[in-house]
Amino acid sequence: MSKIAFVFSGQGAQAPGMGKELYDCSPAAKAVFDLADSIRPGTSQQCFEGTQEELNVTINTQPCLFACDLAAAKAAQERGIQPDCAAGFSLGEAAAVAFSGMLTEAEAFSMVCKRAELMNEAAQKNPGAMAAVMKLSPQQVETLCGPIENAWPVNYNSPKQTVVAASADTIDQVVEAASAQRGRAVKLAVSGAFHSPLMDPAKVELEAAINATEIHAPKCPVYQNVDAMPHTDPVEIKKNLVAQLTASVRWTQTVKNMVADGATDFTECGPGAVLQGLIKKIAPEATAHGIA
Numbered sequence: 001m002s003k004i005a006f007v008f009s010g011q012g013a014q015a016p017g018m019g020k021e022l023y024d025c026s027p028a029a030k031a032v033f034d035l036a037d038s039i040r041p042g043t044s045q046q047c048f049e050g051t052q053e054e055l056n057v058t059i060n061t062q063p064c065l066f067a068c069d070l071a072a073a074k075a076a077q078e079r080g081i082q083p084d085c086a087a088g089f090s091l092g093e094a095a096a097v098a099f100s101g102m103l104t105e106a107e108a109f110s111m112v113c114k115r116a117e118l119m120n121e122a123a124q125k126n127p128g129a130m131a132a133v134m135k136l137s138p139q140q141v142e143t144l145c146g147p148i149e150n151a152w153p154v155n156y157n158s159p160k161q162t163v164v165a166a167s168a169d170t171i172d173q174v175v176e177a178a179s180a181q182r183g184r185a186v187k188l189a190v191s192g193a194f195h196s197p198l199m200d201p202a203k204v205e206l207e208a209a210i211n212a213t214e215i216h217a218p219k220c221p222v223y224q225n226v227d228a229m230p231h232t233d234p235v236e237i238k239k240n241l242v243a244q245l246t247a248s249v250r251w252t253q254t255v256k257n258m259v260a261d262g263a264t265d266f267t268e269c270g271p272g273a274v275l276q277g278l279i280k281k282i283a284p285e286a287t288a289h290g291i292a
Helices: 020-025 027-039 043-049 052-056 058-078 092-099 105-125 138-145 171-180 197-211 234-243 251-260 274-282
Strands: 003-008 085-088 128-134 151-158 161-167 184-187 263-269 287-289
Touching (some): 003 058, 020 058, 027 058, 092 105, 092 263, 105 197, 128 151, 138 151, 138 171, 151 274, 197 234, 263 274
Parallel strands (some): 003 085
Antiparallel strands (some): 128 161, 151 161
16 A cells, blocks of 8 residues: 655755745644744744845754744645655654654744754854765765765765765865765755764753653654654654764665655655655655645
């Protein structure tokens, strides 16, 4: 039996004006933005009117993107679309957790705001950057990073795209090394070396914040980034949410596992079409689209 999957966008998908059409057209989506504004005033305005530079700073990116992701899913649900499973890319995992009913939308948004604050502080303490390396296999990227100090493959996006996180003073070495291997590297619009050891300073407080939040069993399985497996146990989900901060995003394996478990229709919840493109490369037999 074929299954419907909701997948939630991560950092890098943000863009000026995101979510405005959803806000104007969907009462369910508007309710998400209104909730976000009640907790973090100005969130919707930042989504609709913020500059790219403003939205690229993680303390802004995360709450704004979370609101857009969740609003998109709620709009899809409003139209009668109900997923059998869900997954989120990096930050998108928080939206997947919220949508699946593991915690209230208000609790999830507050947790994301705290996550953003802690990661922003860690990024200021340990300046870093990220680059997407294309045309090379994950194994080639791992080998490429080996001799470069403070460089780690962190997002396994598709068979020929792996994102590397590195310190600010070594990211250019990653780009040069990829070019020397006949690959191509593009720096990402993010403000830190996420999913790497440079995020360690944020881990203790984030763990305390997540552990202080009551998480319930989800309405549908959520495939988590750290192991690409479906989870329904609140204890495991909490542990994985903490681990995700400095662990790799195993997106390629996540999509493969979802397809193996019967998912054939993937709806990307969030701005842009980044995940749709990746899914088509990982599982061309599956259908991937936005909520429209």
